[in-house]
Amino acid sequence: MVFNTEAVVIRTVAYGETHAVLTLLTPSGKLAAMARGAKKPQSRLAAGSQLCAQGMYALYQGRGMADVRQVEVITTRRALRERLDLAAYAAYVCELACIGIEDAPSAPASAFQDFVGLLDRLANASDPPAVLARVWEAKVLRMLGAAPVWTRCVECGAPWTDTGWYHVQAGGLLCAACQTRYRGPGWPVSAAAARVLEQFSRVPVQRMGRIAIGDETCRVLDRLLRLQMSEYAGLSLRSRSVLDSLLDVNGGMPSVDEEGE
DSSP: OEEEEEEEEEEEEEETTTEEEEEEEETTEEEEEEETTTTSTTOTTSGGGSTTOEEEEEEEOOSSSEEEEEEEEEEOOTHHHHSHHHHHHHHHHHHHHHHHSOBTTSSOHHHHHHHHHHHHHHHHTOSOHHHHHHHHHHHHHHHTTOOOOTTBOTTTOOBOSSEEEEETTTTEEEOHHHHTTSSSOOEEEEHHHHHHHHHHHHSOGGGEEEEEOOHHHHHHHHHHHHHIIIIISOOOOHHHHHHHHHOOOOOOSSEEEETTO
């Protein structure tokens, strides 16, 4: 059976000397496909087999893995390969997508739309890449069921009016009363930072205006989301280690706006 689907390449693995196994993110989820001969210099599949490339893919599905028969490339997002830092961020968000988004046909279309929007922002340099990484981390944690309601205490449900405390064991933020039940100090998180996290988690990327948060807030979100992913969700990503070795993470200015509000 031959079928057509729009897709973004979120993983590519060499298979032999000339072939590539692609993980494609489609509007209904991930699927694997073999791009035969894609590593040959003049291959008509070469451009559509690069990480973050997006296009219309004609796939043949037999009993096993799908075969890529043809690609009509929409964009290769060349900018994400021309700068080493952007290439590292692209690899990181793609690995998160591989982990967080379900296989086709079980994923919601919003996951595809959010990811495409995020890659476009990353390629266009419309927002700081470190902030975009925090947006995607928050969304992937929610996809995995490992994100709390960031604006409420995970124990008693009280909303924030001032400062909350993050404890890995709790898997979220605690109010002053509830955090005393946990051993060791928690990380203080302001109500403003908690609201940003909740917006990152829930607001569609396409509805976000310019994303600008302060340096200190960005550092707090980075530390908190890193702990939530590694210690609470149990994620260990090779691409994050590569990214950390290349970059000093910086943020921007003060808030996340939703267009139309």
